[in-house]
Amino acid sequence: MSRPGLEDPGQSTGTKSVGCLAGDAQSYILFCDFFDRIIESYHGYKVTSDAVHESDFNYDNLKGGDDFDPAYVSGCEVTVSRSVEDFSFPTHCSRGERRRLLTLANTALEQLGEDLPGKLYSIDELSHESEDRKVVMEFPPASLIKIGVARDWPDARALWLSKDGSLAVWVNMEDHLKLVSYRSDASLQEAFKTICINVQKLETLYKKLRHTFIWKTHLGWVVSSPAEVGTGLKASVSVNLLNLAKNKRLDDILDRLRLQMETTSDPGVYKISNLQTIGVTEVGLTQLVVDGVKLLIRMEKRLENNGGIDDLVPAQK
Incomplete structure (x- = not known):
């Protein structure tokens, strides 16, 4: 188990975070008394041994997400993390494991590229700017140093980019795989669709390679951080909330x-x-973001016109 919270305690205010990472999937079982408490505190979700975590990648079930007010929304992003069976997580991954994971990723991404053409770049290649890509990485991000996964940098770290710019896949960074779909047109619906389609394709490809993504019935998709178990999914929208950000009821x-x-x-x-x-x-998590952002924009518009927002505040969750 890695303890980044001791290296970087953070601040008492700001984004909520966890101060620990699992070394492998078995850690969630062997140290369940510890990790279950972290998960419950962070997510407000009680972990039970008989629970069954459900997934829903049917993007057609998402309502909205392509109709945000462009005057307030400037971009969106959906990410999903996955870990591969039989390998330690990046916090404890050996150089040999990391290289085998890169070989697996290269094979799977080559096959993914048959439907969505793209190219895999090593971190060495990303340290030199080129006309065919926008990502440049000369040093390991501070976040990777803090969580102890920057060992042997930049060996066996890579980034796959689709030619149409709709999808990026990080290999051997915070997790074995991290898919990212960013859209400057703020269509969260399209970003979510891209993630759903391609994470399922990669899951099938990894199964054929006899290395499945890690799934636990009571936890869902298991990754290194307790903050991301379950779905491994984060949906985010960049919103102009100049007035609401100052409101005392925001938190x-x-x-x-x-x-x-x-x-x-x-x-x-x-x-x-x-x-x-x-x-x-x-789908449910992404729907929370879609509905929440629309409500926050309504509040922002009210505040711009010196109106009240008390009637818009939702009931206690």
Whole structure:
């Protein structure tokens, strides 16, 4: 088990986080007394041995997400993390394991590229800017150093990018795989669709390679951080909330909507995303973000016109 919370305690205010990471999937079973308490505290979800976590990748079940007010929303992103059976998580991954994981990813992504053409870049390649990509990475991110996964950098770390820019897949970073779909047109519906289609394709490809994604019936998809078990999914929308951000009821509103807010480099623009990842399906979590963002925008418009928002505040969750 890794304890990044001791290296970087963080602050008492701001985005909620966990201070521990699992070394492998078995850690969630061997140290269940510890991890179950972390999961319950972070997600507000009681872990029980007879629970059955449900998944829903039917993107047609999502209502809305393609109709945000463009005057307030500037972009969106959906990410999903996956870990592979029979390998330690990145916090304890050996160099040999990491290289085998990269070989598996390369094989699977080559086959994914038959439907969605793309290219796999090593981190060495990403350290030199090129015309055919926008990502440049010269040093390991501070976040990876803090959680102890930057050993042997940049060996066996890579990024796959689709040619149409709809999907990126990080290999051997925070988790074995992390799929990212970002859209500047803020169509969360399309970003979610891209993630659903391709994570299921990769799951099938990894099964054929006899290395399935890690799934526990009572926990769902298992990854290194207790903050992401269940679905491994984060849906976020960048929203202009200049007035609402100053409102004294903001924290209570976010808590009732089961959402979190992060600052961005743009003044007045905040990233709104789901906090919980377990106990709700992928569609359900994304729906929380869609509905929550629309309500927050309504509140922002009210405040711009010096109106009240008390009648818009949802009931306690």
